[in-house]
Amino acid sequence: MLKLENLSVAVNNRPILHDVNLHIKQGEVHVLFGPNGTGKSTLIGAIMGFARYTITAGKIYFKGQDITNLPIDERARRGIGIMIQRPPTLRGLSVREMVNICGKNQADVEILAGKTNMLEFLDRGVNEGFSGGELKRSELLQLMAQQPELLMLDEPESGVDIENIAVVGQAANYILERGTRKNGQTIKKRRLDRLKSGLIITHTGHILDYVPADMAHVMYQGTLSCSGNPQEMLACIHDKGYEECINCALEGVKI
Numbered sequence: 001m002l003k004l005e006n007l008s009v010a011v012n013n014r015p016i017l018h019d020v021n022l023h024i025k026q027g028e029v030h031v032l033f034g035p036n037g038t039g040k041s042t043l044i045g046a047i048m049g050f051a052r053y054t055i056t057a058g059k060i061y062f063k064g065q066d067i068t069n070l071p072i073d074e075r076a077r078r079g080i081g082i083m084i085q086r087p088p089t090l091r092g093l094s095v096r097e098m099v100n101i102c103g104k105n106q107a108d109v110e111i112l113a114g115k116t117n118m119l120e121f122l123d124r125g126v127n128e129g130f131s132g133g134e135l136k137r138s139e140l141l142q143l144m145a146q147q148p149e150l151l152m153l154d155e156p157e158s159g160v161d162i163e164n165i166a167v168v169g170q171a172a173n174y175i176l177e178r179g180t181r182k183n184g185q186t187i188k189k190r191r192l193d194r195l196k197s198g199l200i201i202t203h204t205g206h207i208l209d210y211v212p213a214d215m216a217h218v219m220y221q222g223t224l225s226c227s228g229n230p231q232e233m234l235a236c237i238h239d240k241g242y243e244e245c246i247n248c249a250l251e252g253v254k255i
């Protein structure tokens with residue numbers, strides 16, 4: 001689904017990512033851990049094609065096609081969707097209108113808004129005065145209408161209360177087409193049955209209680225230093241902090 005080959009990215013002429021290689025197969029969800037400021041948001045922003053990220057080397061392949069130089073709208077059309085940490089406020093455009101645009105007027109706005117607890121926000125300007133949790137739900141509502149094949153989420157649980165983390169998790173599962181039971185437990189579809197993929201940045205790992213991941217990576221100083229089992233890596237980071245991952249990176253050891 002997504003393949004990064006030796007990807008290097010700069011922001012304002014400052015190199016941020018160095019030689020990143022990553023392969024997310026169809027149906028897989030990968031999770032990205034890492035200390036603040038190491039380049040996680042830069043990675044997903046570069047995959048989406050935001051103009052501020054300059055690709056200085058390497059390639060991005062999506063569904064087998066080289067998309068390294070494609071504009072952001074074309075990447076969205078091909079099936080890439082993103083939830084960023086601080087989406088802008090769009091005055092004069094209501095959430096309802098935005099969801100209709102994302103869903104090419106085919107989405108059932110009211111049903112999707114019900115799933116994300118966003119019914120009462122539909123006629124407000126996009127992100128206008130939204131709280132942290134409302135911002136996340138608004139972004140997910142738009143993504144549910146867009147139906148991307150690759151879903152990228154930047155810290156989906158940050159600023160979200162306990163009850164709404166379940167809503168966020170269920171919305172992500174809806175987009176990834178994984179079932180969720182009423183008690184919030186995710187039904188793990190057989191990997192062969194899954195068609196959609198995800199890349200999720202998380203510091204706390206709470207989202208993994210709802211959206212199980214297949215693989216985790218740690219980003220350190222702009223490179224992917226370790227890859228392994230998400231729950232094991234999360235437990236290791238909770239126990240020992242990132243120092244252990246950094247030691248692995250320095251020793252060139254893969255978990």
Ligand SMILES: Nc1ncnc2c1ncn2[C@@H]1O[C@H](COP(=O)(O)OP(=O)(O)OP(=O)(O)O)[C@@H](O)[C@H]1O
Nearest residue numbers: 011012014016034035036037038039040041042043
């Ligand atoms: N416009 C810019 N000019 C210079 N440096 C920038 C710019 N935008 C981002 N950076 C730097 O790029 C680095 C990587 O930022 P990024 O947001 O990708 O990190 P992150 O791993 O997602 O961090 P966090 O966990 O805090 O969200 C940071 O040091 C940041 O200050």
